[in-house]
Amino acid sequence: MSAPVVVADGVRKRFGDVEVLKGIDLTVHSGEVMCIIGPSGSGKSTFLRCINALEMVDGGRLFVQGQLVGCRADASGELYRLNDREVAKCRQHIGMVFQRFNLFPHMTALQNVIEAPTRVAGRDRSRARTDGMEMLRRVGLADRADAYPRDLSGGQQQRVAIARALAMEPELMLFDEPTSALDPELVGDVLDVMRQLAHSGMTMVVVTHEMGFAREVGDSLVFFDDGAVVEAGHPGDVINHPQHQRTQDFLARVS
Amino acid sequence: MLLLAVAMLANSLVTNAAWDWPLVWRFLFARTVLHGLLLTLEFTVFAMAIGIALGIVVAVMRMSGNPIVSGVAWAYAWFFRGTPVLVQIIFWSFVGALYPYLSLGIPFGHEFVFFNSNQLIPVYVGVVLGLGLNEAAYMSEIVRAGILSVDHGQSEAAAALGMQHRLVMRRIVLPQAMRIIIPPTGNETISMLKTTSLASVVAVTELFKAVQQIYGANYKYIPLLVVASLWYLLVTSVLSIGQHYIEKRFSRGVTVRPVGGRAR
Numbered sequence: 049m050s051a052p053v054v055v056a057d058g059v060r061k062r063f064g065d066v067e068v069l070k071g072i073d074l075t076v077h078s079g080e081v082m083c084i085i086g087p088s089g090s091g092k093s094t095f096l097r098c099i100n101a102l103e104m105v106d107g108g109r110l111f112v113q114g115q116l117v118g119c120r121a122d123a124s125g126e127l128y129r130l131n132d133r134e135v136a137k138c139r140q141h142i143g144m145v146f147q148r149f150n151l152f153p154h155m156t157a158l159q160n161v162i163e164a165p166t167r168v169a170g171r172d173r174s175r176a177r178t179d180g181m182e183m184l185r186r187v188g189l190a191d192r193a194d195a196y197p198r199d200l201s202g203g204q205q206q207r208v209a210i211a212r213a214l215a216m217e218p219e220l221m222l223f224d225e226p227t228s229a230l231d232p233e234l235v236g237d238v239l240d241v242m243r244q245l246a247h248s249g250m251t252m253v254v255v256t257h258e259m260g261f262a263r264e265v266g267d268s269l270v271f272f273d274d275g276a277v278v279e280a281g282h283p284g285d286v287i288n289h290p291q292h293q294r295t296q297d298f299l300a301r302v303s
Numbered sequence: 304m305l306l307l308a309v310a311m312l313a314n315s316l317v318t319n320a321a322w323d324w325p326l327v328w329r330f331l332f333a334r335t336v337l338h339g340l341l342l343t344l345e346f347t348v349f350a351m352a353i354g355i356a357l358g359i360v361v362a363v364m365r366m367s368g369n370p371i372v373s374g375v376a377w378a379y380a381w382f383f384r385g386t387p388v389l390v391q392i393i394f395w396s397f398v399g400a401l402y403p404y405l406s407l408g409i410p411f412g413h414e415f416v417f418f419n420s421n422q423l424i425p426v427y428v429g430v431v432l433g434l435g436l437n438e439a440a441y442m443s444e445i446v447r448a449g450i451l452s453v454d455h456g457q458s459e460a461a462a463a464l465g466m467q468h469r470l471v472m473r474r475i476v477l478p479q480a481m482r483i484i485i486p487p488t489g490n491e492t493i494s495m496l497k498t499t500s501l502a503s504v505v506a507v508t509e510l511f512k513a514v515q516q517i518y519g520a521n522y523k524y525i526p527l528l529v530v531a532s533l534w535y536l537l538v539t540s541v542l543s544i545g546q547h548y549i550e551k552r553f554s555r556g557v558t559v560r561p562v563g564g565r566a567r
């Protein structure tokens with residue numbers, strides 16, 4: 049593994065009086081698939097959202113591809129918030145997949161996929177359509193290009209959402225419990241697409257409760273509890289030989 | 304019973320000479336009436352255009368994180384909803400009459416440059432402003448409700464794709480908000496059409512003032528009020544049909560099913 053894509057250095061985040069992230073230290077390398085597990089409310093989603101500046105960190109430093117997230121430091125080290133345009137530019141290189149898909153319901157599957165390439169990246173419409181169809185083919189949905197989201201199953205919607213994120217040619221993909229809202233029989237299709245993506249060398253951070261996926265596809269596994277990293281390491285080691293009591297308790301509950 | 308009542312009503316409508324249908328028919332297409340109708344339509348279109356455009360701006364401002372921006376938007380809605388539209392129409396037409404050159408700074412102002420010497424033009428602008436600014440206050444609430452009805456996950460997903468705030472609003476949030484915004488906007492337009500009759504108090508010969516002038520001369524009150532009502536009814540009917548088609552257009556992805564039906 050090579051250059052770090054994400055570096056978290058003592059990342060803190062609070063909502064009002066509640067500190068949700070209490071100093072997270074993590075590094076995700078290029079091509080790495082990092083899975084994050086942990087109980088509800090432990091701050092997994094918040095951490096993921098910090099990575100693409102949907103939330104602003106309050107303390108510590110968070111870098112993506114060597115750039116501070118959402119801020120810029122001047123010569124004296126003073127931090128400035130990036131404006132809307134600059135933040136948007138950074139997000140173009142980071143794909144995100146949500147638990148509840150969040151497809152645009154007024155657009156067909158293909159329109160969902162080509163919206164950002166044409167409107168944000170300024171790509172030519174016909175090229176975007178060709179590329180978009182290729183993306184849909186990759187997730188096995190070329191035949192559903194003209195369907196509206198409400199006419200797709202949850203699993204199909206999530207695969208379109210993955211295609212939509214990939215269409216921007218991201219260098220990093222974030223997944224926030226991508227299969228948690230799916231009927232059990234539809235989970236497999238989505239995991240297959242993610243596995244294929246991992247094998248293609250994509251850098252991925254995946255919040256998930258799918259221990260099988262974490263063990264098989266993940267390069268590293270991180271256990272979050274109460275806003276902190278309790279344990280991190282090779283998935284097999286963490287799952288089979290958890291060092292901390294809290295990790296053991298959590299694993300006993302999910303498996 | 305009901306049938307009987309309807310029959311009696313119909314009978315009296317046809318036989319009672321006070322209705323004077325031939326007269327109604329004659330004045331329905333009188334030049335003054337048609338000219339008044341045109342003015343009424345212009346007021347409705349321009350006032351709604353200002354109302355919708357400004358209403359969207361005020362709604363977006365209202366939801367801004369900046370307390371000054373949202374405060375200004377709140378104050379706007381507070382002021383214009385809290386004062387009678389009649390007062391505002393009179394106020395703006397006075398301002399218009401006092402400062403005829405004000406019209407230069409107003410949307411579609413270039414049209415009025417030629418007419419600047421004509422006293423009526425500023426009054427016209429005053430009426431449009433009075434109606435439009437008032438409407439914007441109501442429209443902002445309608446637009447805001449529409450925007451709030453869109454799941455927050457939508458703007459998040461769009462932002463995560465690298466879309467800027469304005470683009471997210473224009474491409475993702477507002478099109479979905481339209482479903483909520485259009486029905487009350489249709490009602491507002493229909494209501495606006497009728498509210499334009501208030502312009503009759505500032506000596507603008509719109510539809511209602513036109514029939515007032517005619518019955519002021521010939522004392523045929525009822526037939527001429529029928530003339531005005533028929534036109535109002537016709538236009539509101541056309542508007543309702545238009546509303547239906549626009550609603551259909553914006554329900555894409557919500558009710559429309561592609562051929563092939565639901566998967567799995």
Ligand SMILES: Nc1ncnc2c1ncn2[C@@H]1O[C@H](COP(=O)(O)OP(=O)(O)OP(=O)(O)O)[C@@H](O)[C@H]1O
Pocket residue numbers: 063068086087088089090091092093094095
């Ligand atoms: N926008 C917000 N405002 C206030 N509190 C928030 C906000 N977002 C998250 N929180 C709180 O922060 C804590 C961590 O939330 P987070 O969503 O990161 O947890 P999670 O590990 O993803 O949990 P889950 O498994 O349920 O998704 C929770 O207590 C949550 O209530």
Ligand SMILES: [Mg+2]
Pocket residue numbers: 092093094224225
């Ligand atoms: Mg979560």
